[in-house]
Amino acid sequence: MGMTMTQKILADHAGLKEVRAGDLIEARLDKVLGNDVTTPPAINVFKNMGADDVFDKDRVIMVPDHFTPNKDIKSAELCKCMRCFAKEHDITNYFELGQKGMGIEHVIIPDNGLILPGDAIIGADSHTCTYGALGAFATGVGSTDLACAMVSGSTWFKVPDGIKVVLKGIPGPYVTGKDIILHLIGMIGVDGALYKSLEFTGDGVASISMDQRLTISNMAIECGAKNGIFPVDEVTLNYISVTNPSRFSKGEYKTYEADEDAYESTIEIDLAEVPLTVALPHLPSNTRAAKDVKDMKIDQVVIGSCTNGREEDIKTAAELFKGKKVADGVRCIVIPGSQRVYRKALDEGWLAVFDDAGCVISTPTCGPCLGGHMGILAEGERCVSTTNRNFVGRMGHVKSEVILSGVPVAVASAVVGRVATPDEM
Amino acid sequence: MSVKGRVFKYGNDVDTDVIIPARHLTSADPKHLAAHCMEDIDASFVSRVSAGDIMVAGSNFGCGSSREHAPIAIKESGISLVIAESFARIFYRNAINVGLAIMECPEASAAINDGDEVEADFDSGVIRDITTGETFEAKPFPEFIKRIIEAGGLVQYTKLKSEA
Numbered sequence: 001m002g003m004t005m006t007q008k009i010l011a012d013h014a015g016l017k018e019v020r021a022g023d024l025i026e027a028r029l030d031k032v033l034g035n036d037v038t039t040p041p042a043i044n045v046f047k048n049m050g051a052d053d054v055f056d057k058d059r060v061i062m063v064p065d066h067f068t069p070n071k072d073i074k075s076a077e078l079c080k081c082m083r084c085f086a087k088e089h090d091i092t093n094y095f096e097l098g099q100k101g102m103g104i105e106h107v108i109i110p111d112n113g114l115i116l117p118g119d120a121i122i123g124a125d126s127h128t129c130t131y132g133a134l135g136a137f138a139t140g141v142g143s144t145d146l147a148c149a150m151v152s153g154s155t156w157f158k159v160p161d162g163i164k165v166v167l168k169g170i171p172g173p174y175v176t177g178k179d180i181i182l183h184l185i186g187m188i189g190v191d192g193a194l195y196k197s198l199e200f201t202g203d204g205v206a207s208i209s210m211d212q213r214l215t216i217s218n219m220a221i222e223c224g225a226k227n228g229i230f231p232v233d234e235v236t237l238n239y240i241s242v243t244n245p246s247r248f249s250k251g252e253y254k255t256y257e258a259d260e261d262a263y264e265s266t267i268e269i270d271l272a273e274v275p276l277t278v279a280l281p282h283l284p285s286n287t288r289a290a291k292d293v294k295d296m297k298i299d300q301v302v303i304g305s306c307t308n309g310r311e312e313d314i315k316t317a318a319e320l321f322k323g324k325k326v327a328d329g330v331r332c333i334v335i336p337g338s339q340r341v342y343r344k345a346l347d348e349g350w351l352a353v354f355d356d357a358g359c360v361i362s363t364p365t366c367g368p369c370l371g372g373h374m375g376i377l378a379e380g381e382r383c384v385s386t387t388n389r390n391f392v393g394r395m396g397h398v399k400s401e402v403i404l405s406g407v408p409v410a411v412a413s414a415v416v417g418r419v420a421t422p423d424e425m
Numbered sequence: 426m427s428v429k430g431r432v433f434k435y436g437n438d439v440d441t442d443v444i445i446p447a448r449h450l451t452s453a454d455p456k457h458l459a460a461h462c463m464e465d466i467d468a469s470f471v472s473r474v475s476a477g478d479i480m481v482a483g484s485n486f487g488c489g490s491s492r493e494h495a496p497i498a499i500k501e502s503g504i505s506l507v508i509a510e511s512f513a514r515i516f517y518r519n520a521i522n523v524g525l526a527i528m529e530c531p532e533a534s535a536a537i538n539d540g541d542e543v544e545a546d547f548d549s550g551v552i553r554d555i556t557t558g559e560t561f562e563a564k565p566f567p568e569f570i571k572r573i574i575e576a577g578g579l580v581q582y583t584k585l586k587s588e589a
């Protein structure tokens with residue numbers, strides 16, 4: 001049996017010629033990441049360990065994005081703890097509010113050229129798997145793992161089996177990466193890929209933009225996967241040539257190709273058959289075609305997050321909102337995922353479109369995605385959201401509901417006042 | 426080592442947002458977290474749980490966010506062991522790293538009832554439902570996890586390694 005892409009990257013980072021699913025390995029890491037919720041506990045562990053310094057100040061990334069701009073005193077203390085540590089240890093990639101390059105971690109890290117194909121990354125955030133879109137191995141861990149990796153620059157992994165996901169053909173109108181990944185999660189369930197890698201391949205990959213690949217890899221965790229990885233192709237190389245021209249031109253990246261017989265199982269998806277998809281409360285796997293749930297009235301729409309707060313998402317939202325109005329009784333919150341996306345939206349006039357449509361525009365933040373702030377739901381309220389989780393209480397009251405969708409369905413829903421598709425606007 | 430306690434039983438896909446809702450994550454103090462443990466699916470959990478009790482759940486326990494606050498909240502609430510059909514992988518890692526005992530055992534997960542008195546032995550992997558008299562065998566921990574546990578958790582393990 002051959003090796004998957006993931007297995008090859010892990011083998012290289014463990015200094016091994018070959019690894020097999022189930023092997024326990026110790027792997028070197030290229031980047032180690034934490035945010036304002038997970039880093040402070042890691043800093044505690046770091047101090048309790050008696051550690052003096054991080055393994056490499058250029059390879060540790062810290063992003064205050066969850067409860068920022070600080071929503072209350074406690075969150076201000078968390079951010080201060082991380083900020084002081086970053087200063088003390090001269091962390092190169094600490095991002096501060098308002099700086100160019102700042103925003104939601106999984107939006108800015110790829111965008112700032114910090115990840116290259118073939119890298120191995122862990123982050124104390126479950127959506128660290130986002131970077132698989134670049135042909136890297138990236139997975140989420142907890143704060144203790146983060147602390148230990150900050151010291152050693154390595155961590156342990158159990159080598160995962162791989163599921164090959166063959167994407168064929170071209171998606172229909174308005175169908176985005178979000179619909180593709182929701183569709184897949186609906187097919188296999190929230191634990192359908194538990195402990196395994198999802199490896200995307202097939203002729204359909206070429207038609208999927210980098211922003212959409214990032215959305216797809218972002219939600220690999222929502223079916224239990226350890227990581228979700230894309231092959232490196234022209235789209236990837238174009239992307240890194242812009243985000244990190246110097247390392248790109250020096251060829252400081254590595255591409256891996258899976259062996260044909262490496263996979264435990266295969267799933268085929270005909271992209272033309274993927275409908276505009278929503279996930280109803282309270283699991284991302286509770287999917288339906290959006291056109292089949294048109295009786296669901298809504299109170300709020302959120303467009304943003306590390307899943308759908310990228311340039312292409314905000315651009316799509318602006319194009320669809322142009323000349324339209326948010327329905328009476330609906331609040332629509334648009335959250336560009338980074339300062340760069342925000343600025344682009346300002347320069348291109350997208351912010352004016354949102355404002356004219358009756359949306360509120362927020363500074364980049366995780367905000368309502370995790371029920372933090374900036375759009376919490378009351379009892380009985382229902383929200384269509386481009387985020388990635390619709391668990392009980394995720395966005396506010398235990399008796400509130402979140403429906404996950406891509407950007408086009410979110411905009412249409414805001415305009416129509418219930419779950420809707422763009423052709424109804 | 427063995428533990429014995431009364432069972433709190435839950436279903437499949439218990440996610441970290443219900444184990445400890447994000448609105449409580451502005452503090453990582455175990456006591457604060459334990460005070461809100463499970464409140465979104467079982468509001469009376471905190472008032473009913475006593476030290477040594479055991480949690481039994483279905484598949485994919487702990488899915489969702491990477492928050493280590495979740496196993497910490499459960500551990501601090503007094504729960505001595507979580508038995509599930511399967512665990513979400515980040516939760517599995519975190520539980521081990523923070524020293525919350527967990528066992529994967531589909532048979533036990535299916536058969537044990539809420540409120541049963543249960544006893545479990547970590548070395549042999551044997552789980553006994555004292556109320557019904559049934560016994561089950563859990564998958565033993567993989568070797569590397571035993572090594573981390575022997576060292577006293579991932580922190581000690583890393584310390585030992587960096588001194589070696």
Ligand code: SF4
Binds near residue numbers: 307365366369370388
């Ligand atoms: S946007 Fe939501 S899912 Fe993404 S990192 Fe922030 S809280 Fe997590």
